[in-house]
Amino acid sequence: MEQVQQYLSQLQVTESLSEDVVYDESDEEPEATDFEITGCLNHRVAADGSFSFLLCGRGLKSGGEWFRDDDCKCEYILAKYLHARNLRTLYGYCRVSSLKQDNPDAVSLDAQEASLRAEAAQGPFNRIKIFKIKASAYRGIPSALQDIADSAQPGSAILIYRVDRLSRNINLYLSLLDELDQRDINIGSCTDGITYRTHKIDFMQLILNGQRESQTNGDKQRMANQFKRDRGDEHIGGTRYGLMYYRKPDGSKGLCENAEEQQVLTYVQSHTVEHSFKHFKHRGIVKRGRPWSRDMLKRAGALR
Numbered sequence: 001m002e003q004v005q006q007y008l009s010q011l012q013v014t015e016s017l018s019e020d021v022v023y024d025e026s027d028e029e030p031e032a033t034d035f036e037i038t039g040c041l042n043h044r045v046a047a048d049g050s051f052s053f054l055l056c057g058r059g060l061k062s063g064g065e066w067f068r069d070d071d072c073k074c075e076y077i078l079a080k081y082l083h084a085r086n087l088r089t090l091y092g093y094c095r096v097s098s099l100k101q102d103n104p105d106a107v108s109l110d111a112q113e114a115s116l117r118a119e120a121a122q123g124p125f126n127r128i129k130i131f132k133i134k135a136s137a138y139r140g141i142p143s144a145l146q147d148i149a150d151s152a153q154p155g156s157a158i159l160i161y162r163v164d165r166l167s168r169n170i171n172l173y174l175s176l177l178d179e180l181d182q183r184d185i186n187i188g189s190c191t192d193g194i195t196y197r198t199h200k201i202d203f204m205q206l207i208l209n210g211q212r213e214s215q216t217n218g219d220k221q222r223m224a225n226q227f228k229r230d231r232g233d234e235h236i237g238g239t240r241y242g243l244m245y246y247r248k249p250d251g252s253k254g255l256c257e258n259a260e261e262q263q264v265l266t267y268v269q270s271h272t273v274e275h276s277f278k279h280f281k282h283r284g285i286v287k288r289g290r291p292w293s294r295d296m297l298k299r300a301g302a303l304r
Contacts, residue, residue: 035059164210
């Protein structure tokens with residue numbers, strides 16, 4: 001750690017926040033449930049390697065109920081259960097920024113996952129748990145990564161597609177990386193072919209490279225936003241549901257109602273959340289490419 005701090009001191013790293021950059025973490029809140037998980041009683045592994053867990057807790061049957069791994073929202077409980085049985089988990093962490101950066105090296109979440117699974121299959125791990133998020137890792141640690149860090153047990157590992165997919169802010173992530181390393185949780189990069197434990201300086205240099213790129217993109221975004229303000233645009237960034245942009249005669253952009261989305265809002269506001277949820281799910285109606293959740297419907301009911 002002392003070596004790391006000396007290296008940062010020599011580089012004189014400073015944190016720069018870009019106020020006009022839009023960070024698009026998912027606006028979907030966790031679904032409300034009628035039960036609370038308190039423990040794991042058993043597990044089973046399918047032929048394809050996927051796990052299911054017998055969970056117990058308030059609101060569940062007395063003997064517990066089975067859940068697919070992807071449907072479990074209690075990673076800390078699962079990680080402790082597996083660690084007690086000497087079963088190791090490899091966490092695959094896939095991330096794309098919400099920013100539409102002109103980066104020729106950008107790789108989709110699905111492509112990142114495919115690479116991580118291929119790499120993970122060669123390791124000595126019993127379970128592979130993939131997290132895929134669309135969020136910035138510059139201003140704060142994404143909740144998915146924090147969940148991994150809080151849950152991971154000694155002997156487990158975190159695999160990322162590229163070091164800059166983990167973070168683009170060395171100041172924010174240094175303590176997290178060192179804490180995980182001290183807890184015997186290794187962090188490796190699939191593309192860069194290094195781990196934090198064995199290549200700390202190289203690891204940090206790649207984060208710094210990503211941080212410089214983020215700062216450059218932030219400058220570009222601020223310039224673009226200032227141009228739009230000077231042009232007279234009524235709004236900058238994404239529009240709320242039910243509204244859309246239109247081009248004015250002078251070239252600036254104004255806001256108007258989106259007729260199709262307004263029809264959806266009218267339906268939501270004239271039916272219960274549960275009715276709307278089932279209706280939209282059955283008919284495949286989505287919100288700008290994303291399935292409607294009950295929480296999204298509750299917020300939509302307050303619009304207009």
